[in-house]
Amino acid sequence: MLRSHNLGEVNEKLVGKKVKLCGWVDSIRHFKQMTFILLRDRYGKVQTVISDKSKFSKNLKNVTLESCIKVEGKVKKRPKGLENPKMASGNIEVEVSKIEIFNSCPSLPFDMKVDSLEDMRLKYRFLDLRTDKMQKNIILRSEALKAVRDFFYNEGFVEIETPILAKSTPEGARDYIVPSRVHPNKFFALPQSPQLFKQLSQIAGFDKYIQMARCFRDEDLRSDRQPEFTQIDVEMSFIEQDDLIDTMERMLKYTFKKVLNVDVKIPFKRITYEEAIEKYNSDAPDLRKDKTNPKEFAFCWVVDFPLFEYSKEEKRYKSTHHPFTMPQTGKNKLDFNEKSKAVAYDCVLNGSEIGGGSIRIHDSEIQEKVFDILKISKAEAKKKFGFLLNALKYGAPPHGGIAFGFDRVVQIMAGEDSIREIIAFPKNKEAKDLMLGAPSEVSDKQLKEVHLKFGK
């Protein structure tokens, strides 16, 4: 190791000890013959002191802000009255005996101590990520990933990685497509969600499926959307709505406790869709007492969504969620119609829909009646959904699931206004990666290899 301690480990206990420290120059200050370099890493900050700067003059001119350096020296108590109670290492400083510059840093493209233009921050994301805020956000995200997965593993869920090179589906948003080289004129599609695969995992008997799933939608962007995003993706067999809701409430409680040390009260309030619209004029009501308080976390469930919505344009009923959503029925399983409600639920936090799901149809008679109401012919159903309908016939269990927008959840946890603040390397609002310069041109050879040319 090039260092003896990280900067979070340097404190009064080390007084008198020699240390080797590495980090970035957070500030540099000259005072008479002395130079103070505040060294920073993701664990903390430590003041280092050069008592006689003339001895280091050759090196010091390259010690610029954000340079990465190593110092060796002795830890000593700060002179009385010069302690800094705001710093964990505020009672000590390191008397520098040796300094090594790993990489100097040219003048910064933006001031890292103040809010800067987002496009500039994204272009130099490797610098922007060094700021206290971004370090905190990315580490919070990492801790949330850990907490969510730990919860599900402890409950006996199986993590299954589903394909990214998947199949284009006619429903939903626009797919990103990937031309195949080996199979001319054919394409993979990046998954909008692993919906199909998670249902297949249940047909395959895995019973409790979890994945922090990467999903892709080629939509026009807005502040809380990205071309790619991460979903807490869950599917369970042999359960009813209450079982799923209970498990998800415990997952959120566990995660908020572990990551933020916040106690979330469960069970959450449940509001029917009708009541939400009537009383709050929204299907994602904000139940905070103080709607300006980002540290208040008000969860609720919105349940009993209508199974169908009437489309005036198409003059037919459409599924509110998707055509595999289980209807609420009477005593007989076929007791449902255009006006029925669905076994579908949304999870809402502070006025944002953070998750949604449903119990799926596993019964072919119910499925047929749903297609009848949707005016989807057998041939059309087979073409659009044939694969899943076929798989469901091979001894499919009753099952249901939910997906949470993980980025959105972390954004609210971090109290940020945009999901770009909690993603390490996001695209900007124009779906560009400003740092990499992506998307970019490819060679004619690359295009030819996948049997394509530019259209007009």
Add this chain to the structure above:
Amino acid sequence: MLRSHNLGEVNEKLVGKKVKLCGWVDSIRHFKQMTFILLRDRYGKVQTVISDKSKFSKNLKNVTLESCIKVEGKVKKRPKGLENPKMASGNIEVEVSKIEIFNSCPSLPFDMKVDSLEDMRLKYRFLDLRTDKMQKNIILRSEALKAVRDFFYNEGFVEIETPILAKSTPEGARDYIVPSRVHPNKFFALPQSPQLFKQLSQIAGFDKYIQMARCFRDEDLRSDRQPEFTQIDVEMSFIEQDDLIDTMERMLKYTFKKVLNVDVKIPFKRITYEEAIEKYNSDAPDLRKDKTNPKEFAFCWVVDFPLFEYSKEEKRYKSTHHPFTMPQTGKNKLDFNEKSKAVAYDCVLNGSEIGGGSIRIHDSEIQEKVFDILKISKAEAKKKFGFLLNALKYGAPPHGGIAFGFDRVVQIMAGEDSIREIIAFPKNKEAKDLMLGAPSEVSDKQLKEVHLKFGK
């Protein structure tokens, strides 16, 4: 919950109790007036008994192999002499009072109790995944994911999700490219590895990066390759080769203990590249005492790879790994040449290279000399690697890393011959998903939207 217990929970302690059980029909056997249905889920198997099958005749004709059913009944001891010591629930059976069929199963496309043609298994993967072997393999994979991540989290690593929609790079294997709709004639590329991003995470100060990273290579396939695969992706700052090797040895020891209860001895043997070639005629030697024993795990490191290889075709030196690999130098950092060795290392298990990495160059003078030897001009270097070279100038720390082929590691842990056996939904040898039918055709509209047409 539709069930009172999963099938792993049903044992002698429940004798006399009423239970509700769900699962799949593993076998069905008629004997006089009785019918025995062996019920299966991922936790176990339980024998259920219908004493008078005439009472269930209507239902029973639909209880076929692999149907998904629910039975209610009382747990009782099996008659003396009829116990099955091979089953965890072999001392009991459930006397069925009620049976519900969630989904019957048509005749099976292959016999799930014997080895079947792989393409048939892949087409009906949702059935194939129900077999004991595939259940075991997928759960083992999930446990390995958990163990690896737990190790790194416990060591203070930060998990960072890097983009899948990234940039085409001219080095390495063939990229999968994704046309942009918003930016005509421009493309994203799926990452062959997050190499660039993991180095950026270190420049950004994250110090210890981990990701179970999805990677993509459009290569011609063979038994141990897939178009997409998962990499244990690691990068660390302020470290030397020994620090990285030590951390990885402890990670592998932890994972093999947790998942297989196997004690791996560390440190592993280290062999120089020269010695490996001389003594074993391979850069990935198999050090097992018995090379036919899949339960013996013989790890080693191969170190001191040559920095460059001479390409007779191109009449110039090329990087053995990549042009950012740190040379082994003399006292002076520029003491290296065409014949020098690299600070690069491979991890080998049972004759398979399971991981490889290097310490990276963070010093621009060393980097320039490497480009000189490679006969890469400044203009060319800027065009090919400009972005990374630029980022490295902004106070980059000394750093290095490694990537393990997670699929390969799990394959060896599971004792399988092909990585397809440890991937839930793999492509076949022709890069096709036989279950989904992907890649597939897309509509003219979809192609137009991304400004492309078919070439000739």
